[in-house]
Amino acid sequence: MPFDFDSHIERRGTLSIKYDLARAGCPEGTLPLWVADMDFRTPPCVTEALEKQARHGIFGYSEPDDAYYAAVAGWFAKRFGWTPQKDWFVLSPGIVTALYIAVRGLTEEGDGVLVQQPVYYPFNHVVRDLGRKLVVNTLREDEDGRYAIDFADFEKQIQDHRVKLFILCSPHNPVARVWTETELRTLGDLCLKHGVTVFSDEIHADFVYPGHRHTIFSSLSDALAELTITATAPSKTFNLAGLQISNLFIPNEKLRLAFRREYTRFGLSQSGVMGLVACRAAYEGGAEWLDALLAYLGNNMDALEHWAARTDGVRFRRPEGTYLGWIDFRGTGKADGELDKLLKEKARVWLNLGGSFGTKEGAAANGGALPGSGHMRLNFACPKATLTEALARISSVTICHKL
């Protein structure tokens, strides 16, 4: 393989929040498989472009040029058959920042904002922090651990709670579904019917595995494009989260102006030059690296599947997308708090607690249990050796191997 994903790269002492073990009171030697960044180096083409910029040595105020727009649009055209136009672009330091801007700029206090729990926790926090009403359409898990959308409930929530904005996670973090075109069309029809604006967070779009295909929500029809903000970023794909760059596409001029107005009110102005340079280099030259990475992640999923199949008490359904494994620990009979403590303190493995992806609003519609409880999210974008060690440690404290 021309790219090295196997080597362990020391990240302690590099300002990494993933490796800030003290943050969660984890003992020395803990393996952090929680927050969604990868333990792999970004592709060489990105490092080279950043080195060149660093050697230039001037880091003045910067803005994207035509080559930047062409690189981003070219990526989406090639990989997804969708070409965003230059005047749809809005840059943001990150998608979470853009979420705060969108919720503030496009809704009023008290308006309903709809999410599908369990979901990436900032979706829940942004709605609450800004005094909007958090409305939950709970995802339903079948007996095989596959999650699906309850469309009747989706429509009911919109009608019952004056929903103005829907925050879509596509592909979905943490349940690792890649929504099918039919599912997305059904959601889109309901949003069109009720005039709901959609913030479609597609940051995980590049992590889609064989047998599945990511559809850009906004590409489904002109009518849907008119009510959608598409949020993308090179940060998950090429491990650039610390460079703070994301690209939003807003075809509807009114929406775009409302978003831009709020962006300015936030006090935000230009993007950082290193993020712009890295994004362009990645989209221009990173395809081969990404394809190799996807194959490597496929092998890590094999290892997870193999481990789960021979381990009592856990269930694991192979992700359709993302590099986040959603592991069902309910068979161990351990409560969430006990499991978390055991994993951190005894196994020395730091995962995300499933219940943190749900809220009390979601629990009310989920028989009292927080959506996601009983599960753990495991980031498998790490060298295979790290993953193998983490899985062995988990088995040693929670469960017995099948004979």
Ligand SMILES: Cc1ncc(COP(=O)(O)O)c(C=O)c1O
């Ligand atoms: C669905 C989703 N959206 C957004 C983000 C973070 O985006 P950003 O770093 O651009 O704020 C993440 C990170 O894990 C994510 O999973």
